[in-house]
Amino acid sequence: MSSGPHQYENIIVSRPEPNVVLVQLNRPKALNALSSPLFKELNQALFEADQDDTVGAMVLTGSEKAFAAGADIKEMKDKTFADVYKSKFLENWGEIARLRKPVIAAVSGFALGGGCELALMCDIILASPTAKFGQPEINLGVIPGGGGSQRLAGIIGKSRAMELVLTGRTISAKEAENWGMVSRVVGEGEGQVVKDAVAMASLIASKSQVAVQAGKEVVNAAYELTLAEGLRFERRVFHGLFATNDQKEAIKVADVVAQSLLAALGSTAVYLGYQVYRQKTRFSLANVPGPKPDSFILGNLCEIFQSQAGVPDFKYQKLYGDVVRVHGIFGEHRLMISDPKALQYIIHTSGYAFPKWPERTEISRVLMGRGLLWADGDIHKRQRKVMLPGFGAAFDYHFGALQNTDNEFMHAYFGLMSDTLGSPPTSAIFLQTFMPLWYLQLMSRFSQKRNLVHARHTAKLANAVAKELVETKAEALLQGKGNRDILSLLVKANASENSDTKLTEEEIYAQMRTILLAGHETSATTLCWVLLELARHPEVQQRLRQEIRDTEQAIRARGGSDFTASDLDNMSYLHAVIKESMRYHPALYQNYRQAARDDVIPLSKPIVGRNGEIMNELPVAKGTKIILSIAAYNRNKEVFGEDAHEYKPERWLDNKEKKGPTLGVYGNLLTFAGGVRTCIGWRFALYEVLALTVEIISNFELGLTPDIERLRREACLVMLPTLEGEQLKGENLPLSISLAARE
DSSP states (O other): OOBOSSOOSSEEEEEEETTEEEEEEOOGGGTTOBOHHHHHHHHHHHHHHHHOTTOOEEEEEOOSSEEEOOBOHHHHTTOOHHHHHHTTTTGGGGGGGGOSSOEEEEEOBEEETHHHHHHHHSSEEEEOTTOEEEOGGGGGTOOOOSSHHHHHHHHHOHHHHHHHHHHOOEEEHHHHHHTTSSSEEOOSSTTHHHHHHHHHHHHHHTSOHHHHHHHHHHHHHTTTSOHHHHHHHHHHHHHHGGGSHHHHHHHHHHHHHHHHHHHHHHHHHHHHHHHHHHHHSTTOOTTSOOOOOSBTTTBTHHHHHHSOTTHHHHHHHHHHOSEEEEEOGGGOEEEEEOOHHHHHIIIIITGGGSOBOHHHHHHHHHHHOSSTTTOOHHHHHHHHHHHGGGGGSOOOOOOOTTTTOOOHHHHHHTTHHHHHHSSOOHHHHHHHHHSOHHHHHHHHHHOOOHHHHHHHHHHHHHHHHHHHHHHHHHHHHHTTOOOSSHHHHHHHHHTSSOGGGOOOHHHHHHHHHHIIIIIHHHHHHHHHHHHHHHHHOHHHHHHHHHHHHHHHHHHHHTTOOSOOHHHHHTOHHHHHHHHHHHHHSOSSOEEEEEOSSOEEEEEEEEEEOTTSOEEEEEEEOTTOEEEEEHHHHTTOHHHHOTTTTSOOGGGGSSOOOOSSOOOOSBTTBSTTOOGGGOOTTHHHHHHHHHHHHHHHHHHEEEEEOGGGGGEEEEEESEEEEEETTOGGGOOOOOEEEEEOOOO
16 A cells, blocks of 8 residues: 555555545544544545545545544643634534545444544445444533534434434444444454445446546435425436536447347357357367366356466366366367477467467556567567567666655556456456457456556556656667667667567557566566575575575685676576476466467377377367466476475486476476567576575575465466455565574
8 A cells, every 4th residue: 555645643544446545543542532633634635635536535444443432532621612612613524524526434443422423424434343333422511513413313313313412322333234324334354344445435436436426416415405406406417417528438338338248149149059069070179088167158267267376277187187178158168288298389389370368468458558468470570579689688667666665656566466367256257258359458448347447557657657768768869878778779779760670659668568567577476486485495495595605605705796697507506496486386377378270289198088089189170279287287297207296496406307398498497488479588587586586595584474374376367475365465475584694
């Protein structure tokens, strides 16, 4: 969560979502008593959020113990009638109710007196089971002064309002829900009410902001107008919204969606008939061993895409081998392959004959633009040719993460992959699988779902950063001050008149976004898994540290002070640790390809069909979708030994050739992909991981924490370490760190 632009003393302001501001009252010793300084800060923070076009809704909360236990009695105890009258005491409390954007109160613990009134000023109240509401001012010889009596009467009726105001009694969250005072009581669990409130705020913020503000205005008007006046006012506002662009675009999208759904329903019978036909032809995959479908509509897709990374892959490999038939939508047959020779054919021999799935390229386009990870065929060849010379250079952009810089771009990247791609709902799997590409592109552009809003927000920021960098580099080149970083080299190449060596402006920005996200994410993720295994295996960590110490001594003996690339190359145990970590925890756990023609895939060993037939090769029809399981290949016992499911760096020290055909550029692993799609920056990325590992292990000793029991291998395009229950926070690897001993 990012800090707000101001440093407050009594509140904490953060951005749990790109379009949501969270304000937390922060006077824990006073149970968040509402002092004048606190309310001044609160009004300022909410007013600024109300004016910010990137914010669609706000959440207001306190602590688990107290939302707000009332007005500050210490501040009031010595005041006289003249004091409060002349200073218009509490008058500024009403400013919250005049905000145009919705405010959701997330209430835990006590919400008494002014705290109850503060919650009532909000547009929606969500309560935890521990919440308690009341107006106990009568016990102090006064009455509610912040709107409690007036708002309660309109919400829960005269009799119940009288009861609360005149007796000072408190009511539970459940009773408040039954009376209609709160929207609902959320489930138990610390912080759950805030999570639910943020999710609701994000949903509201994803809607048309003009319509949201108009909706708030007409609902609030119902408390002040007669029914006839209110209906007339509502109708006029409804009519007025027809003049907005939001309404025009929403109606257009709704119309297109309705037509596409009708077309989809109409084509379902044809689609099913085609699948039956294909399964009866010579290209049928029905004889290939594989699991039964979990459902007719989505087959095995939910298990494949909603599980943690590698879980279904290992399961299918154990049960059915290295070539597995899985079920797609409406009985469609797909393949999951970890057979080395088949992988070599698809990735190397016939790389461009097996392009990416169209729906996966759309995901790449949304996240990174039309760059290398999106492109296929001739476009990919041209882009790769232009990009390749630049990958001996640095990138020359600083996120500021190590300095904890308040970088909006950096904060937008936090949790991006897990938020946009992690654990997709069943509905998303269906739409991405069944709907045509133009429909997915339409949804990518207009959908107001949180994950796509987050993706578009990040893309917008990334494009702005890329544009600024390109303009800066272009100006530097004009002045003869160009550096040898990737950006400068690309800008220089793009000045050529040869179209074969040029990128469009959109493509340049896309390459920058690709490097920023894909390059950063895979290297950082790989390093996380390296550090995890070193923490899990102290003996491996100690042996690596000793190799580092020996190399440091050799560097000093030759009069040097820093590790060189040659030093890193000669550290055999370091490379063994990195290779084994990449094998055991592949950052890229699956790849997705589709046959562009009828083809025959060779196999490392025959497979036995369901009818007992021996198959030495596998015919596939044009359009067959294939999942290349890197995770399962990395656990292939014939390639990596019977102990392939164990973490053992020593397996890389025997200097023997790994069995099977050549696949990857490092350790015959597919961490950096392979063939025509080998990562063009793999050497730079490798040295980055090597150097960072050396620096960390040289200086620090790593250990495990209890939270590691909740560790997940999150499947979201790359395999991220996250914690159960905290997936939306993104990468999360809680290790203990202490200074490493030196002699």
